[in-house]
Amino acid sequence: MTNEKQHIALGTFHVVITFQVDPEQFEELFDKVSEFLKKEVSRNAGFLSAKFHTNKERNILINYATWKSQEHYESYKASTGTITELAKKVLSFNPVGHEVWHILN
Helix, strand or coil: CCCCCCCCCEEEEEEEEEEECCHHHHHHHHHHHHHHHHHHHCCCCCEEEEEEEECCCCCEEEEEEEECCHHHHHHHHHHCCCCCHHHHHHHCCCCCEEEEEEEEC
16 A cells, blocks of 8 residues: 555445344335335436345345435435335334445445
8 A cells, every 4th residue: 555645436325224023024024125116216317226135034134225326316315205105114114224335446
């Protein structure tokens, strides 16, 4: 590593949302989040993809949504003036974590 000032280019932007649920509710949660992403989020400019991770007990669901940039994500958030019924159903599962990450290129 040198003493020269290094420039870091920011790449894609990730929103990570974590849910904890009873295993009996896992499928319902997964279905609602999937539907929400497909019907409401994916139609927005700059949305690239969404991935899911879970543990073997199926009591944790982690959603990674990838956006082209933070500006695209912020624009999406600003455009959602009212919370839809589908969004309310997802939020009823009380996400326990919400983080944003820049991926460095």
